[in-house]
Amino acid sequence: MERSVSKNKRRRTKKDRISDLPDPLLLHILSFLPAEEAVATSLLSKRWRPLWRSLPAIDFKTEKFRYIKSFLQFVDKMLKLVDLKSVKKFVLNVDCHKAPQKTSEWIDAVIGKVEYLELHMSSTDVYEVPSSVSLPRTLGF
Protein backbone atom coordinates (compact mmCIF):
# COMPACT_ATOMS: atom_id res chain seq x y z
CA MET A 1 0.00 0.00 0.00
CA GLU A 2 2.72 2.43 1.02
CA ARG A 3 4.70 1.56 -2.04
CA SER A 4 1.84 2.42 -4.41
CA VAL A 5 1.33 5.79 -2.69
CA SER A 6 4.97 6.75 -3.16
CA LYS A 7 4.78 5.60 -6.79
CA ASN A 8 1.83 7.92 -7.41
CA LYS A 9 3.68 10.75 -5.76
CA ARG A 10 6.65 10.20 -8.02
CA ARG A 11 4.44 10.22 -11.09
CA ARG A 12 2.99 13.57 -10.07
CA THR A 13 6.45 15.18 -9.85
CA LYS A 14 6.57 17.53 -12.83
CA LYS A 15 9.65 17.59 -14.99
CA ASP A 16 11.97 20.59 -15.05
CA ARG A 17 11.99 21.20 -18.78
CA ILE A 18 13.23 24.77 -18.92
CA SER A 19 16.62 23.79 -17.44
CA ASP A 20 17.08 21.32 -20.32
CA LEU A 21 17.03 24.14 -22.88
CA PRO A 22 20.37 25.04 -24.52
CA ASP A 23 22.35 28.00 -23.13
CA PRO A 24 21.62 30.46 -26.00
CA LEU A 25 17.88 29.91 -25.52
CA LEU A 26 18.00 30.44 -21.75
CA LEU A 27 20.18 33.52 -22.24
CA HIS A 28 17.67 34.94 -24.70
CA ILE A 29 14.91 34.46 -22.09
CA LEU A 30 17.06 36.19 -19.43
CA SER A 31 17.73 39.12 -21.76
CA PHE A 32 14.04 40.09 -21.42
CA LEU A 33 14.44 40.54 -17.64
CA PRO A 34 15.74 43.61 -15.81
CA ALA A 35 19.44 43.12 -14.92
CA GLU A 36 18.96 42.41 -11.22
CA GLU A 37 16.29 39.78 -11.91
CA ALA A 38 18.49 38.12 -14.53
CA VAL A 39 21.34 37.94 -12.00
CA ALA A 40 19.00 36.55 -9.33
CA THR A 41 18.26 33.50 -11.53
CA SER A 42 21.81 32.34 -10.73
CA LEU A 43 20.38 31.30 -7.35
CA LEU A 44 17.86 28.90 -8.93
CA SER A 45 20.18 25.91 -9.36
CA LYS A 46 23.67 24.93 -10.53
CA ARG A 47 22.43 24.88 -14.15
CA TRP A 48 21.48 28.56 -13.92
CA ARG A 49 24.45 29.66 -11.78
CA PRO A 50 26.91 30.79 -14.53
CA LEU A 51 24.44 31.97 -17.19
CA TRP A 52 24.12 35.67 -16.27
CA ARG A 53 27.80 36.31 -16.95
CA SER A 54 27.14 35.74 -20.67
CA LEU A 55 23.96 37.79 -21.01
CA PRO A 56 23.41 39.10 -24.56
CA ALA A 57 21.37 42.09 -23.30
CA ILE A 58 21.56 44.01 -20.03
CA ASP A 59 18.86 46.39 -18.88
CA PHE A 60 19.71 48.51 -15.81
CA LYS A 61 16.93 50.50 -14.17
CA THR A 62 17.52 52.91 -11.27
CA GLU A 63 13.90 52.80 -10.14
CA LYS A 64 14.18 49.11 -9.29
CA PHE A 65 16.51 50.05 -6.40
CA ARG A 66 15.43 51.73 -3.18
CA TYR A 67 18.74 53.56 -2.77
CA ILE A 68 20.88 55.08 -5.53
CA LYS A 69 23.97 53.78 -3.68
CA SER A 70 22.87 50.14 -4.05
CA PHE A 71 22.15 50.74 -7.74
CA LEU A 72 25.63 52.20 -8.31
CA GLN A 73 27.26 49.29 -6.50
CA PHE A 74 25.19 46.77 -8.43
CA VAL A 75 26.04 48.19 -11.88
CA ASP A 76 29.74 48.56 -10.96
CA LYS A 77 29.93 44.97 -9.76
CA MET A 78 27.98 43.54 -12.65
CA LEU A 79 30.05 45.34 -15.29
CA LYS A 80 33.20 43.89 -13.71
CA LEU A 81 31.88 40.33 -13.62
CA VAL A 82 29.91 40.07 -16.84
CA ASP A 83 31.59 39.03 -20.08
CA LEU A 84 31.21 42.24 -22.10
CA LYS A 85 32.11 40.39 -25.30
CA SER A 86 28.76 38.59 -25.13
CA VAL A 87 26.74 41.77 -24.50
CA LYS A 88 25.10 42.97 -27.71
CA LYS A 89 22.53 45.31 -26.20
CA PHE A 90 23.07 47.63 -23.24
CA VAL A 91 20.20 49.67 -21.81
CA LEU A 92 20.73 52.15 -19.01
CA ASN A 93 17.90 53.94 -17.21
CA VAL A 94 19.49 56.35 -14.80
CA ASP A 95 18.96 59.69 -13.19
CA CYS A 96 22.34 60.97 -14.32
CA HIS A 97 22.00 64.07 -12.18
CA LYS A 98 22.58 61.79 -9.17
CA ALA A 99 25.55 60.01 -10.65
CA PRO A 100 27.03 61.84 -13.67
CA GLN A 101 30.55 60.51 -13.09
CA LYS A 102 29.44 56.89 -12.80
CA THR A 103 27.13 57.16 -15.79
CA SER A 104 30.05 58.32 -17.93
CA GLU A 105 32.29 55.56 -16.57
CA TRP A 106 29.73 52.90 -17.49
CA ILE A 107 29.21 54.30 -20.98
CA ASP A 108 32.99 54.34 -21.48
CA ALA A 109 33.22 50.74 -20.26
CA VAL A 110 30.76 49.42 -22.84
CA ILE A 111 31.23 51.73 -25.79
CA GLY A 112 32.88 50.03 -28.74
CA LYS A 113 32.02 46.63 -27.27
CA VAL A 114 28.24 46.52 -27.45
CA GLU A 115 26.33 46.73 -30.73
CA TYR A 116 23.37 48.65 -29.32
CA LEU A 117 23.37 51.28 -26.58
CA GLU A 118 20.18 52.82 -25.22
CA LEU A 119 20.26 55.59 -22.62
CA HIS A 120 17.31 56.92 -20.66
CA MET A 121 18.31 59.99 -18.67
CA SER A 122 15.62 61.18 -16.31
CA SER A 123 17.42 64.33 -15.18
CA THR A 124 16.52 67.69 -16.67
CA ASP A 125 20.06 68.93 -16.07
CA VAL A 126 22.51 69.05 -18.94
CA TYR A 127 24.54 65.86 -19.16
CA GLU A 128 27.76 65.85 -21.10
CA VAL A 129 28.05 62.63 -23.04
CA PRO A 130 31.59 61.16 -22.84
CA SER A 131 33.79 61.95 -25.83
CA SER A 132 33.99 58.21 -26.58
CA VAL A 133 30.42 58.42 -27.88
CA SER A 134 30.16 59.78 -31.39
CA LEU A 135 26.67 61.10 -31.93
CA PRO A 136 25.07 61.46 -35.33
CA ARG A 137 25.29 65.00 -36.69
CA THR A 138 21.57 65.08 -37.26
CA LEU A 139 21.11 65.42 -33.50
CA GLY A 140 22.77 68.82 -33.74
CA PHE A 141 25.76 68.11 -31.50
Place this chain on the structure above:
Amino acid sequence: MSSSVEAITVLSSDGDEFKITVSAAKLSKPLNWMLEDVCFSDDCDEVPTIEVNSKTLVKVIEYCEKHAPRANSGASDSDAEELKKWDIEFMKMDVKDILFHILMAANYLHMEGLYDLACQTAADLMKGMTVSQIRKIFHIKNDFSSEEQEQLRRQHPGCSFD
Protein backbone atom coordinates in the same frame (compact mmCIF):
# COMPACT_ATOMS: atom_id res chain seq x y z
CA MET B 1 9.27 26.30 -58.13
CA SER B 2 5.90 25.56 -59.64
CA SER B 3 3.44 28.37 -59.08
CA SER B 4 0.57 25.88 -58.92
CA VAL B 5 1.73 24.63 -55.51
CA GLU B 6 -0.16 26.53 -52.83
CA ALA B 7 0.33 24.25 -49.87
CA ILE B 8 2.51 21.33 -48.89
CA THR B 9 1.86 18.41 -46.59
CA VAL B 10 4.29 17.75 -43.78
CA LEU B 11 4.48 15.05 -41.10
CA SER B 12 4.89 15.78 -37.39
CA SER B 13 7.28 13.69 -35.29
CA ASP B 14 4.18 11.75 -34.16
CA GLY B 15 3.45 10.86 -37.80
CA ASP B 16 0.36 13.06 -38.25
CA GLU B 17 -0.13 14.94 -41.52
CA PHE B 18 -0.48 18.73 -41.63
CA LYS B 19 -0.96 21.19 -44.46
CA ILE B 20 0.98 24.43 -44.56
CA THR B 21 0.60 27.08 -47.21
CA VAL B 22 3.61 28.12 -49.25
CA SER B 23 3.44 31.71 -48.02
CA ALA B 24 3.30 30.58 -44.36
CA ALA B 25 6.22 28.16 -44.80
CA LYS B 26 8.35 31.10 -45.92
CA LEU B 27 8.51 32.28 -42.30
CA SER B 28 10.92 29.46 -41.55
CA LYS B 29 14.12 28.81 -43.51
CA PRO B 30 14.15 25.04 -42.88
CA LEU B 31 10.45 24.83 -43.86
CA ASN B 32 11.17 26.84 -46.98
CA TRP B 33 14.02 24.49 -47.93
CA MET B 34 11.69 21.52 -47.44
CA LEU B 35 9.13 23.21 -49.65
CA GLU B 36 11.67 23.77 -52.42
CA ASP B 37 12.76 20.13 -52.16
CA VAL B 38 9.17 18.95 -52.46
CA CYS B 39 8.42 21.25 -55.39
CA PHE B 40 11.57 20.40 -57.32
CA SER B 41 11.62 16.71 -56.49
CA ASP B 42 10.48 14.14 -59.08
CA ASP B 43 9.14 12.03 -56.28
CA CYS B 44 6.21 14.23 -55.29
CA ASP B 45 4.69 11.58 -53.03
CA GLU B 46 7.41 12.00 -50.47
CA VAL B 47 6.12 13.83 -47.37
CA PRO B 48 8.82 15.61 -45.32
CA THR B 49 8.91 15.13 -41.55
CA ILE B 50 9.31 18.02 -39.14
CA GLU B 51 10.84 17.01 -35.81
CA VAL B 52 8.10 18.74 -33.83
CA ASN B 53 5.22 16.93 -32.10
CA SER B 54 1.64 17.30 -33.41
CA LYS B 55 0.36 19.50 -30.58
CA THR B 56 3.21 21.98 -31.07
CA LEU B 57 3.13 21.84 -34.87
CA VAL B 58 -0.56 22.88 -34.84
CA LYS B 59 0.47 26.01 -32.92
CA VAL B 60 3.51 26.71 -35.09
CA ILE B 61 1.44 26.45 -38.29
CA GLU B 62 -1.29 28.64 -36.76
CA TYR B 63 1.38 31.28 -36.01
CA CYS B 64 2.88 31.04 -39.50
CA GLU B 65 -0.50 31.34 -41.25
CA LYS B 66 -1.43 34.40 -39.14
CA HIS B 67 1.89 36.17 -39.65
CA ALA B 68 2.44 35.22 -43.31
CA PRO B 69 0.45 38.06 -44.96
CA ARG B 70 2.34 40.73 -43.03
CA ALA B 71 5.73 39.07 -43.42
CA ASN B 72 5.28 38.69 -47.17
CA SER B 73 3.78 42.03 -48.09
CA GLY B 74 4.31 44.41 -45.20
CA ALA B 75 1.40 45.94 -43.32
CA SER B 76 0.02 49.08 -41.82
CA ASP B 77 0.54 50.12 -38.20
CA SER B 78 -3.00 49.09 -37.32
CA ASP B 79 -2.30 45.60 -38.68
CA ALA B 80 0.86 45.45 -36.58
CA GLU B 81 -1.12 46.48 -33.52
CA GLU B 82 -3.77 43.84 -34.23
CA LEU B 83 -1.05 41.21 -34.69
CA LYS B 84 0.53 42.16 -31.36
CA LYS B 85 -2.81 41.60 -29.62
CA TRP B 86 -3.21 38.29 -31.42
CA ASP B 87 0.30 37.21 -30.28
CA ILE B 88 -0.61 37.86 -26.64
CA GLU B 89 -3.78 35.76 -26.94
CA PHE B 90 -1.89 33.07 -28.86
CA MET B 91 0.66 32.63 -26.07
CA LYS B 92 -2.07 32.52 -23.41
CA MET B 93 -3.34 29.17 -24.66
CA ASP B 94 -2.14 26.28 -22.45
CA VAL B 95 1.20 28.00 -22.41
CA LYS B 96 2.61 26.05 -19.45
CA ASP B 97 2.05 22.74 -21.22
CA ILE B 98 3.67 23.54 -24.52
CA LEU B 99 5.78 26.66 -24.02
CA PHE B 100 8.88 24.48 -23.76
CA HIS B 101 8.04 22.73 -27.04
CA ILE B 102 7.27 26.02 -28.80
CA LEU B 103 10.64 27.42 -27.67
CA MET B 104 12.44 24.37 -29.06
CA ALA B 105 10.42 24.40 -32.30
CA ALA B 106 10.98 28.12 -32.94
CA ASN B 107 14.70 27.59 -32.37
CA TYR B 108 14.84 24.53 -34.66
CA LEU B 109 12.75 26.17 -37.38
CA HIS B 110 14.71 29.47 -37.22
CA MET B 111 11.54 31.50 -36.64
CA GLU B 112 12.77 34.74 -35.15
CA GLY B 113 9.37 36.25 -34.38
CA LEU B 114 8.01 33.17 -32.60
CA TYR B 115 11.37 32.64 -30.84
CA ASP B 116 11.28 36.18 -29.41
CA LEU B 117 7.62 35.85 -28.49
CA ALA B 118 8.11 32.54 -26.67
CA CYS B 119 11.24 33.78 -24.84
CA GLN B 120 9.41 36.97 -23.83
CA THR B 121 6.51 34.84 -22.52
CA ALA B 122 8.90 32.67 -20.45
CA ALA B 123 10.59 35.82 -19.09
CA ASP B 124 7.19 37.34 -18.22
CA LEU B 125 6.43 34.25 -16.12
CA MET B 126 9.62 34.99 -14.12
CA LYS B 127 9.28 38.77 -13.89
CA GLY B 128 8.74 40.06 -10.35
CA MET B 129 8.88 36.52 -8.91
CA THR B 130 11.13 35.39 -6.08
CA VAL B 131 13.67 32.63 -6.66
CA SER B 132 11.50 30.05 -4.91
CA GLN B 133 8.41 31.13 -6.90
CA ILE B 134 10.32 30.70 -10.19
CA ARG B 135 11.46 27.24 -9.05
CA LYS B 136 7.85 26.32 -8.37
CA ILE B 137 6.56 27.60 -11.74
CA PHE B 138 9.14 25.68 -13.78
CA HIS B 139 9.70 22.74 -11.34
CA ILE B 140 13.38 23.64 -10.93
CA LYS B 141 15.12 21.63 -8.18
CA ASN B 142 17.40 23.54 -5.82
CA ASP B 143 20.56 21.41 -6.02
CA PHE B 144 22.85 23.70 -3.99
CA SER B 145 24.26 22.32 -0.73
CA SER B 146 23.66 24.42 2.40
CA GLU B 147 27.33 25.53 2.30
CA GLU B 148 26.96 26.66 -1.32
CA GLN B 149 23.76 28.56 -0.47
CA GLU B 150 25.57 30.33 2.37
CA GLN B 151 28.38 31.31 0.00
CA LEU B 152 25.89 32.58 -2.61
CA ARG B 153 24.09 34.62 0.03
CA ARG B 154 27.34 36.38 0.84
CA GLN B 155 28.07 37.03 -2.86
CA HIS B 156 24.58 38.33 -3.62
CA PRO B 157 23.49 40.17 -0.49
CA GLY B 158 20.66 41.85 -2.39
CA CYS B 159 19.17 38.60 -3.69
CA SER B 160 17.00 36.32 -1.63
CA PHE B 161 16.58 32.57 -1.93
CA ASP B 162 13.01 32.79 -0.67
